[in-house]
Amino acid sequence: MYFTTYEYNKAEDIGVFLKETKEIISIKGIFQHMDRECPESMNEFIEMSDADLIKDMERVIKDNNFEGIPESDVKLCAPIPYPKRNIICLGKNYIDHAKETQGLPGGTEDIPKFPIYFSKIASPAIGDGDIILNHSEITDMVDYEVELAVVIGKDGINIKKEEAEDYIFGYTIINDVSARNIQRKHGQWFKGKSLESHCPMGPYIVHKSKIPFPVELEIMSKVNGEVRQNSNTKNLIFDIPYIISDLSKGMKLKVGDIIITGTPAGVGLGFKPFKFLKPGDIVECYIEGIGSLTNKFEE
Incomplete structure (x- = not known):
């Protein structure tokens, strides 16, 4: 199933996206048929979700003729507009x-021997079609990074690698927009990754039942139609089971946590000369099985 947070008739709601008909069904209607109290946000929905609930929802959708809203009639928001905690990020994971x-702060080895973790504020994350602010008063080196995001579905600590999938709710796309001069200036990555609007997310969260495990998905970014990044998540240095297990050693992962797993080659910093975003650029981030997240850089 594909889950979305969206605006329709000036009201925000959460729903299920039907890929075949390109329609959205409000979760309120589905929960009424199940005689259950409806969650008010995506975070609340993820908290209450388990395999049985997802199966019940699939059955209700199949057995009832819901009147969906055409996707073209809604404004897609970030699936989780306000993450409960900072987004957990991995650096240099391809x-x-x-x-x-090479040369950025964050590790002395070209190829990390251990995961490089940092965090990123998204308050709020922005959605498909929203504008990425340029913050031109402090940076002219804004970069793009397409990343697979893992959404945690239940609390866990000291998780075994072979049990990692049990703790996943689903997957989405995040563009880890980065101000490179600020990264270098401060000698760490938090500030340069956390400027307002620099966390596009979406367009949907795909439930883990729709993505085969281990996760091997094509991942790509384009700027103004030009392919910049093109790889597959099977090329991660530290794969998803390793990341979840390693992060959870002595540190509790909580339901709703978002982990972004790193970006492949082709970012603006990797070109000579650099190809940082310019006013009016259109950035498209694509991951197989999830969709495309498209945003414009502020003019």
Whole structure:
């Protein structure tokens, strides 16, 4: 199933996206048929979700003739507009990207021997079609990074690698927009990754039942139609089971946590000369099985 947060008739709601008909069904209607109290936000929905609930929802949708809203009639928001905690990020988690960013702070080895973790504020995250602010008063080196995001579905600590999938709710796309001069200036990545609007997310969260595990998905970004990044998540240096297990050692992962798993080669910093975003640029981030997240850079 594909889950979305959206605006329709000036009201925000959460719903299920029907890929075949390109319609959205409000979760309120589905929950009424199940005689259950409806969640008010995506975070609340993820908290109450389990395999049985997802199956019940699929059955209700199949057995009832819901009147869906055409996707073209709604404004898609970030699926989780206000994450409960900072987004957990991995740096240099594709070999080709690790090589192209040599010289950035965050590790002494070109190819990390251990995961490089940092965090990113998204308050709020922006959605498909929203504007990425340029913050031209402090940076002229804004970069794009397409990343697979893992949404945690239940609390866990000291999770075994072979049990990692049990703790996943689903997957979405995040563009880890980065101000490169600020990264270098401060000698760490938090500030340069956390400027307002620099976390596009979406267009949907895809439930894990729709994505085969291990996760091997084509991942790509384009700027003004030009392919910049093109890889597959099977090329992660540290894969999803490793990341979840390693992060959870002595540190509780909580339901609703979002982990972004790194970006492949082809970011603006990797070109000579650099190809940072310019006013009016259109950035498209695509991941197989999830969709495309498209945003414009502020003019």
